Amino acid sequence: MSKVVIRAEHVSKQYRLGQVGTGTLSHDLKRWWALVRGKEDPYLKVGSENDRTQVAKSDYAWALRDINFEINQGDTLGIIGKNGAGKSTLLKLLSRVTSPTTGQIKVRGRIASLLEVGTGFHPELTGRENIFLNGAILGMTRKEILRKFDEIVDFAGVQMYIDTPVKRYSSGMYVRLAFGVAAHLEPEILIVDEVLAVGDAEFQKKCLGKMSDVASHGRTIIFVSHNMQAVQSLCKTAIYLKAGQITDIGPTDKVINNYLSREVTNRISIEWENEATAPGNEYIRMVSARIDPKLLKDMDVMSVATEIDVVFEFYLHKACNLNISFFLSTPGGLIIFNVATPSVALEAGMHRSKLTIPARLLNDDIYTIRLYFVKDMGAVIFDIEDILTFEVVDEARTGSWFGKWPGAVRPALPFTLT
Amino acid sequence: MTDAKSNDTDKWDINITSGSGYLDFHFDELWHYRDLLIMFVKKDIITVYKQTILGPIWFVVQPLLTSIMFFVIFSRVAHISTGAVPAVLFYLIGTTLWGYFSDTMNVTSKTFTDNATVFGKVYFPRIILPLSKVVSGLVKFLIQFSLFAAVWLYYVFVSKQVTPNWYVLLAPVWLCFVVLLSFGFGIIITSLTTKYRDLIFLVGFGVQLAMYVTPVIIPLSEIQGKKKLLFLLNPLTSLFEAFKYGFFGQGVFDIKWLTYSVVFTLVTITLGFIIFNKVEKRFIDTV
Structure with missing residues (x-):
């Protein structure tokens, strides 16, 4: 043991x-x-x-x-x-x-700690001098650094610039050199x-x-x-x-x-109990919104293989012809899709809307939801941003590749190989 | 679990706790980091004259110009006597010694505030940094001292205005105490100013004033009355005088006051180590 x-x-x-x-x-x-x-x-x-x-x-x-x-x-x-x-x-x-x-x-x-790369790098010193200085700060002796010197320079790929002051380095070279020293600590x-x-x-x-x-x-x-x-x-x-x-x-x-x-599924459900502070205007008052994933087990998390329902309730002050436009985007602002309900003649009062996002459509990422309430198929009467935020995680993968799956969506499409 | 228990009886290498004993020094650890000390000294020396043509020669320009300035102002204009010692020689050694003391103390007294970013990211015995300043200061001192030595040799052998005595061999000892004193003051001040910076303002001003109660411009023998006591209470005075006594065969060599200076220095440096050791563990939270 x-x-x-x-x-x-x-x-x-x-x-x-x-x-x-x-x-x-x-x-x-x-x-x-x-x-x-x-x-x-x-x-x-x-x-x-x-x-x-x-x-x-x-x-x-x-x-x-x-x-x-x-x-x-x-x-x-x-x-x-x-x-x-x-x-x-x-x-x-x-x-x-x-x-x-x-x-x-x-x-x-x-113990050696890397809370930052390049701690103590001095811009006026050359790459060579900085390797020795930084190595010593990280706790290496001169002998150890000498033994590792060529490896470090190789790793960083800065052979040509080794006797140039690091203030003339590109930021990439600087980081590579700094990490090179750190990576060769023992x-x-x-x-x-x-x-x-x-x-x-x-x-x-x-x-x-x-x-x-x-x-x-x-x-x-x-x-x-x-x-x-x-x-x-x-x-x-x-x-x-x-x-x-x-x-x-x-x-x-x-x-x-x-x-x-x-933690990350930070706002998958929200209810506005106080009418005065609930988002809304003279037409609409929001009541609740929530993400409802169809999880198989209790401990499961929302993954790319999970079907997700988005449910929201609102109060309509006056009867009108209404449709809702739903935007799903990443926090970076990229809109993944936009879907709209048909226009429906609604009475004043509580109403409920539900959208189902099928499993194997979204990629693993964080998503936010934005809603437009549209009157008579033309006028946006209410617009609410970031009403919900949720994260879809990757499913357990087999194989040896664990990198980020590229793409805005990750649909399961029929794709064959014979 | 039995394994975990048997581990307890083994020795742990490091124990990270909230406090430390007053005399909890790790000199073995310092030894491990000796290469770091050398690297810091190298860095200090090299970076000063990077992108200059004259390089280390710049080190001697400063005391030279100061001495010439002193010569013009104090000797020629104000007619302040330097005793039997030629004025230029007197000012040269005075400014060199004083320069070492004030520079080292100034830079070591900013150890924590100036290096907070490095200290905040990586551990090494903190004392290495002020120690490296002491050593790089000494390198600079030796370069400046060789300028003095050249002028001194001229006065001894060519113009024969100065006769040294055997006490000159003790000069390194007195220098050593000047080093310790500046180091001691420096680490005390830096430890006291991590949280409350008020002291920094006093120190800068205090060091400037202190030069005028140190025999840099006027030899102790030229000072009479109450002012003399003020000079003698300054622990540097006797050390400076003893240093010069060997080179010039002139000056005050008073065992009683030298003992005072030596004891003062030893107390300062011990106190410095204790406070520094106490503060270094958690200064990063308050600096």
């Missing part, structure tokens, strides 16, 4: 909200006074849960609260969670950039933040390849990313952080499913 290389015990991290100013001094003095009398820090008892959308109730917030986990040697651990869930704070603690407010993390072996534990977000697709592939290489050599990797595909293909286990606490920990597939079902 492999040994534990990292153990986090009751790790919490508190941050002060607002600015450092004269008010902080009085807190510091009270804290110091408590310390002198041998009492507990009075400000550790307070602190809001880390939810950015709420107005803070206190001056302190917990970025992480009571985190416990263990990592074995050779494990690849993914950390997922929304922005602000505490992922970066956890990485900062693990890489010793800052220290926890309470609790402790025990580590066995050398620590027992490697901590990687979303540095893969930079660079072109080919380069990302190269980096992912390099990382799984590292992992297969018995070294431990901790990886934070928003790219579920990458986490899934690289990590055996995952931690799902929410508001500074571990919501789920376990096999990657299970954790990712849990994450997607809770």
Whole structure:
């Protein structure tokens, strides 16, 4: 059985909200006074849960609260969670950039962290000088760098410019060189933040390849990313952080499913109970809208293989001939399709509309819905944008290719080969 | 689970906790990062004269021009005596030593604020950075000192206006204490200014004033009365005087006040290490 290389015990991290100013001094003095009398820090008892959308109730917030986990040697651990869930704070603690407010993390072996590529690069220095400087900052000795030097230059593909100051490099060359140094680190534990977000697709592939290489050599990797595909293909286990606490920990597939079902489908249902604040105008008042996926099992998430119903209710103030135009688009603004109901003579009162999106039409992506209410087949009387937002995820694939499936839609069309 | 338990008895290499003991230094770790220290020093030296034609020669221009300026203003215009020592020689060593002290202290006292971006992304023993400034400052000092040495040799052997004595061999010791003092002050100030920056404004001004109670322009022997005590209370005074005593055979070499300076320096540097060690763990949250 492999040994534990990292153990986090009751790790919490508190941050002060607002600015450092004269008010902080009085807190510091009270804290110091408590310390002198041998009492507990009075400000550790307070602190809001880390939810950015709420107005803070206190001056302190917990970025992480009571985190416990263990990592074995050779494990690849993914950390997922929304922005602000505490992922970066956890990485900062693990890489010793800052220290926890309470609790402790025990580590066995050398840690190298890549919270950013090219930390400490100096624009005036040449590529060669920067390789040595950056390598040393990341914890390599001169000997190690010398041994890896040619490999790094090869990886980055900057042979020609190696004695040119990096300020003259293109941004691509700069990133490749920086990642090249980082990729050739040989620590027992490697901590990687979303540095893969930079660079072109080919380069990302190269980096992912390099990382799984590292992992297969018995070294431990901790990886934070928003790219579920990458986490899934690289990590055996995952931690799902929410508001500074571990919501789920376990096999990657299970954790990712849990994450997607809770977080990304961020507005699949909405009801406006208060008539005064409900969106609407003199013709229309919205009542509710929801996405209703036909899931086979309870734990399932909406995937490209799921049939989806979109249901919405509204109140019509005056009788009229009405039809509804439905737009499905990506958050980037690309309209995937636009469908319209026939025009119907409706009485004043509550009405209900339903659209069914068949399985195997949409690609895996995030979608938003926009509705036009059209009177007498001509005048738009009400227009509501982003009424719902939902994510369709990829289904489990067989084979060895895990890249993003291209295309705005992914219809199942009859396609034969004989 | 049995495996996990047996692991506990093994040694953990790193323990990341909220606080640290006051004397919890990791000198073995510093040794591992020695190459980083060398790289930082190289960077400091190289980047100064990148894209210049004269290169490192620029290092000596600064003390040279300052000395000439002092010579014109203080010696020719204000007629302030430098004792038996030729004025140019006196100013040259004074500005070189003082330049080292104030530059090193200024740059190390900004360690945390200036390097927050690097410190925020990667761990290495933080003390490496101010340490590298101390060393690169020394390299610069040695270049400037060779200018002084050349002028000094001229006065000793050609014009024979200066007679050194054997105390000159102790000069490196006094230099060493000047180094430690600037380093100590620097890391104390940077540690104290991570959260409250008020001190920075005082320091900049204070260092400027401090030059006038250090024998840079006037030798200690030319100062009388109460002002003399003010000079002597400045720990740099005795160190500067002792340094010059060996080279010029002139100056004040007072064991009592030298002891004061040495003790002052050792206390400062120890205090500096303790505070720095305490602050480095969490400064990134408040800087």
